[in-house]
Amino acid sequence: MKASQAQASIAVTGVAGPGGGSATKPVGLVHLAASNRQGKTLHREMRYGDIGRSDVRLATLRTAFEMLQEIAEA
Numbered sequence: 001m002k003a004s005q006a007q008a009s010i011a012v013t014g015v016a017g018p019g020g021g022s023a024t025k026p027v028g029l030v031h032l033a034a035s036n037r038q039g040k041t042l043h044r045e046m047r048y049g050d051i052g053r054s055d056v057r058l059a060t061l062r063t064a065f066e067m068l069q070e071i072a073e074a
Helices: 053-072
Strands: 008-014 029-036 041-047
Touching: 008 053, 029 053, 041 053
Parallel strands: none
Antiparallel strands: 008 029, 029 041
16 A cells, blocks of 8 residues: 555455365465555455355455445445
């Protein structure tokens, strides 16, 4: 946020699959964070399950947009 003129930001990390999962980090585990210039920060840990790479990515996008909407209303 310091290096841009953005009003909000989203960060995402996780395991979309099809492989790469483990007992502690299973396929479908995604962490998302959002923040805005006013200092509000959100975090979500989502466990979408082994629903396929494409569906994990789509579910992550839905959650990210919901978080952006929530942070914009703050």
